[in-house]
Amino acid sequence: MKKIEAVVRPNRLEDVKEALAAININGIMISQIMGCGRQKGWKEIYRGTIVELNFLPKVRMEMVVSDKDVEKVIKAIIQSAKTGEIGDGKVFVYDVADVIRIRTGERGDPAL
Amino acid sequence: MKKIEAVVRPNRLEDVKEALAAININGIMISQIMGCGRQKGWKEIYRGTIVELNFLPKVRMEMVVSDKDVEKVIKAIIQSAKTGEIGDGKVFVYDVADVIRIRTGERGDPAL
Amino acid sequence: MKKIEAVVRPNRLEDVKEALAAININGIMISQIMGCGRQKGWKEIYRGTIVELNFLPKVRMEMVVSDKDVEKVIKAIIQSAKTGEIGDGKVFVYDVADVIRIRTGERGDPAL
Amino acid sequence: MPGINSGDTTWVLVSSALVLLMTPGLAFFYGGMVRRKNVLNTMMSSYGIMGLASIMWVAIGFSMAFGPDFGGVIGGFNWAGLSGVGGAPNPGYAPTIPALAFAIFQMMFAIITPALITGAVAERMKYSAQLIFTLVWSIVVYYPLAHMMWGTGGWLKNLGALDFAGGNVVHVSAGVSALVACILLGKRKHHGVSSPTPHNIPFVLLGAGLLWFGWFGFNAGSALSSGALAAHAFLTTNTSAAAALLSWMLIERIFNKKPTALGAATGIVVGLAAITPAAGFVPIWAAIVIGFVVSPLSWFGISFLKRKLGYDDALDVFGCHGIGCIWGGIATGLFASSAVNPAVTNQGLIFGTGNLMVSQLIAIGITIALAGGGTFVIMKVIGLFTKPRVTLREESDGLDHSQHGESAYPSFTGLD
Amino acid sequence: MPGINSGDTTWVLVSSALVLLMTPGLAFFYGGMVRRKNVLNTMMSSYGIMGLASIMWVAIGFSMAFGPDFGGVIGGFNWAGLSGVGGAPNPGYAPTIPALAFAIFQMMFAIITPALITGAVAERMKYSAQLIFTLVWSIVVYYPLAHMMWGTGGWLKNLGALDFAGGNVVHVSAGVSALVACILLGKRKHHGVSSPTPHNIPFVLLGAGLLWFGWFGFNAGSALSSGALAAHAFLTTNTSAAAALLSWMLIERIFNKKPTALGAATGIVVGLAAITPAAGFVPIWAAIVIGFVVSPLSWFGISFLKRKLGYDDALDVFGCHGIGCIWGGIATGLFASSAVNPAVTNQGLIFGTGNLMVSQLIAIGITIALAGGGTFVIMKVIGLFTKPRVTLREESDGLDHSQHGESAYPSFTGLD
């Protein structure tokens, strides 16, 4: 099993969600983070002074999937999150040692 | 060392916390996430229209523990977080390469 | 590649950010978590009763870096986040299986 | 100043301040209901109009609405810049207070009316287009309507139609204009797919509370003097709000098991709207009826009609204000009584003949036609010069960022 | 209308609007103090009552409280539906304003009083049970008490007890009822284990600010006319609030090193409550004393007594309003002066004999007995038909979800 962690633009959330649902990925954890990267901040105006924001709001979606689904998921994320401009975000993949479904106590792949 | 990541219902937070304290697990990171899974959303009423929420608030508790404690921790979480209804959540286990305590610079198990 | 996850005091955020920028680490995900650890809670006063808070706000900074940078990053974090008092936080290191830049589709180290 | 009554003047000035406060109240009522990425834009729709409509009123608005009559439909420019409007009373409008105080009081109505409309086009209309719309709409719809209904020589007034505090002039006109504008603008992206998400319901309640408070100025202030009539209008206002609040909770209890806070706030507002045309004309018991009935009507409009017809009136301006005050105007035709107010020359249907009801229906019809037609034309004309709607990208980034370069709560994490 | 003074009428109408605004103010004062999963329920407790108590007042409340006397304890139904209550003044109550204005002003008191009680049972009482409680409590406790204290023929009034703006009728009765109700309802789960967590302290400050503002209507409006007495009551009110705010900050500074915002807001409210029975009777300097002393008393009640006795008065209604106005009633017995108000026939203890003090103690005692006993019986009777408390699961999910099917801030992440 792998954990896939995608950092995307907030306005892509619904599209990515739909793209994932389309390939039957339904277990997801979503959170908002503040990101720094190459993307220069949005400019905001504060009483006549333009300020550049260091940290930009991003959405992080994490899902644990079985090994065979990894590439499919990555593809779906890229397709739905990509705009081509700097700041589109990243996908990180990690190994998962185990998964347990609290309700049933099932472990491993069946628990997903 | 392993990282244990538990996604539970918000109203279970205090119970899980107590169950973990009871087995001497005190280092925890807690955050709120929005989760999708099998659980159908809560229904909310918006001016006469019933809407179903896609994303449900869940609590995520993460703790890094030494390998020998893993099963004990999982058991404690399951016992305190389980209601038997869909939406109870999951426990994920990951490997940890290293830990450092910032205050002292200690590394590995003693840093936990 | 490794993921470095640092839990630090909220008031250290800007300093750690600067220290990381100084060693050219610019891709970061920042989030606020509530932490429990050895640090006793801040005391707050609620209508004449002193209450101790269980959970303290902490800032979590996560960055994926190439293996060669790991020690450098840890050092920078420790130096900028350390106050010497209980509650300074921890650094966790994890293996990363893969990274993909959504914008370009690059994978692995070049995607960082 | 001869003829000035200090108690009456105080009442009208205080009422003016109360009505002014309703617009910030509306900003919170509306602002709490939109997604968090659009809250500042939604609030700015109201605040910006506080600036624009105030200046317009001083410059030409008062004169066009209440100035010397032209053909029963509009006032002349004689009082432009409020020239000649000063400390002496205008006996035709309010004989015991300075004419300036009357002009001030009416100004507050000219502010909140276009602000009401912005709720329907929330989350997708360009801010600049909103301000232009307000400017033109005030001239084309509001000033003539106010003149016809309330101005000396206005033909609807002469017809005998009653509108105590702006049921037609303010609420029906805003509600109908809102409906037309939101249809022309089109639905929000994802509307109907993702859930509508009021981001801050306490703000909605704050807004409803301020509106209730301010509405005493709106309705009881429309007596334009202190005393028995003001007290009467005050109580009908409170009573209708209370009854509508209860009946909205009741409906929700019946149909959805649980009374919601958003529903309660909505009930308050429709109850206040419905009593507006009737406040100084109907008995107290009628206020209970008016309030109790308006909630089911609006609720039906919002939860069935809107879904059926498929328009995207974001914050239900038509459902609340349009439907609410069409009912209010009809109810005035039913329940108006000369025992309550000697200015009622034709009694309501239940007390006498149907004369008043006919005038009421005509007045409502004219209001719908003028507001609907006017808005249609204005939106089309604006569309010739600019796209009134933001781009899809701007819509999904949120209007706070795209229209104002700000975010409302930058240090709170969350998801819209 | 002969005998009507327009300035007085304006003052009472404005005061009524101000007191109405206190209930939304209370909703924020209370709503900010609960956990975020319960904020809407807490606010709805106040808003719902704005509907219910308004309608009840028009229907029967005014008549039962101020109608023709029966045996010194209750008014008859003669004025039910406000029949006969109109533009002419009621000389026994307020000779220079329409009787309707008096009825309106008093209505606002009948709204906020039961709303106050809901703070004690917050975070665990069923919403429907709260409304039923309010309905019955108004009839069994509030109307009789208002009649006895203020109604023509009321026996406490005849006894010579003084209650300028509702120390007993509003605050002691609400405080004692709150205490009894919360004891019968039982503690919140985890109460005493996890920390009490006001989720939004700026809302508490907003509420306190609106309460301060509205309280001018409450107290100075109780002069029922504009002029010297109203001005006097206005200033004692402000002075007591200010003094109590300072003394609460001082206590916190002494005992906990730091003055808190929640403490400051609490100080404001207890200072306003304590002066309520005394506002139009005592000299300005006495207002400083009353305010300065009330904070230590309430603080002691909240931080020691409550812990000792172990009841769970969630938002300290008894500690603030009960203790605060028992002190205020006693202070009236100490400091009332006929130099301030000729209506004071028996001077306060420090100026003369103890007659007034005896009446005050009797009135407070009767209030405690009626409110405490009444609440006990009502809660027990309600308990026969329904469980007034939510289930444990509903309590931990939060009452916003379980009672109203909503969440207050859906797009903000956080932990309760």
Add this chain to the structure above:
Amino acid sequence: MPGINSGDTTWVLVSSALVLLMTPGLAFFYGGMVRRKNVLNTMMSSYGIMGLASIMWVAIGFSMAFGPDFGGVIGGFNWAGLSGVGGAPNPGYAPTIPALAFAIFQMMFAIITPALITGAVAERMKYSAQLIFTLVWSIVVYYPLAHMMWGTGGWLKNLGALDFAGGNVVHVSAGVSALVACILLGKRKHHGVSSPTPHNIPFVLLGAGLLWFGWFGFNAGSALSSGALAAHAFLTTNTSAAAALLSWMLIERIFNKKPTALGAATGIVVGLAAITPAAGFVPIWAAIVIGFVVSPLSWFGISFLKRKLGYDDALDVFGCHGIGCIWGGIATGLFASSAVNPAVTNQGLIFGTGNLMVSQLIAIGITIALAGGGTFVIMKVIGLFTKPRVTLREESDGLDHSQHGESAYPSFTGLD
């Protein structure tokens, strides 16, 4: 009471309540603009002063400001504790209302003025030092200034300088004191590095809305009677606010492409401030000019001057209130007209000679000197006893925690 007019009294009492509400309004205006870890401290700066300045006013303030004149600069202690200030009018100040009502109204000004200053030193000044500063500053700067400008025998008043509702006494004095205090205190850590981050812009809008509402009391209440002058001041106030709001949006549109909500709120406040000295003296059209011009002036001060000179006026008290009312005072010298108010004996520059302008400039100069010099000395003296600034650690932890032991929104996650 002979000579008392009930309508006038009602107006002044209502106005007093409105001005009182401005301080909570200010707390939200300011509180929304600071980082979230400092919001309670910022709000408490205003709330604490509501306590302190009220008590001081009753004790000595009114007497020092309006009591029997000493040398044109200060009042005697004859009326300390408000002795002798009662129901009878004081003909020199307000002949138709109780002297007590006048004292109450003026008290509200003595509250908000020091509260304004706290915006400049936000996010870094010790709370205790703020209260001590307020105490001393009121005695050293405010009471003398109020006396000189408004007190019977005050030399600036005798000089013929006009200040309708506190342009000098309130705004210039607060703005200049704020500037001096923030320079002496030093910059915030990271100021100029990290971005300024208003944490809750809807709160800023709420504050601006409440300020607008309350300012009607501030300015129109300063007529001290109901009638034509009050109505006139009411309308100039609204008009200037509206014009300044529009011109601020316009500037932002020109220079930064987008009008912001924070800018709109700022425009409202500077427009209200600028008209304050002029409200009852200038024609309505002049109010448009005053409002329209003040925004560019303040905007220039805030976005260029401040950056150039490098002081850290956290919430731009000098830029808004100082610059705004220096302009307002000068504008009074330009546009004051005896046609508007017979109390204008020397007409403004555009109507006549420059006499009035000279007096205005002298009055502004004296205000700057007294406020600036007084603040300098007070800050230096306080510095002898305590460090007025928190430690760096306390500053980065946030003043809510370090000064009050609280956090404002404990159950919402986010980053400051």
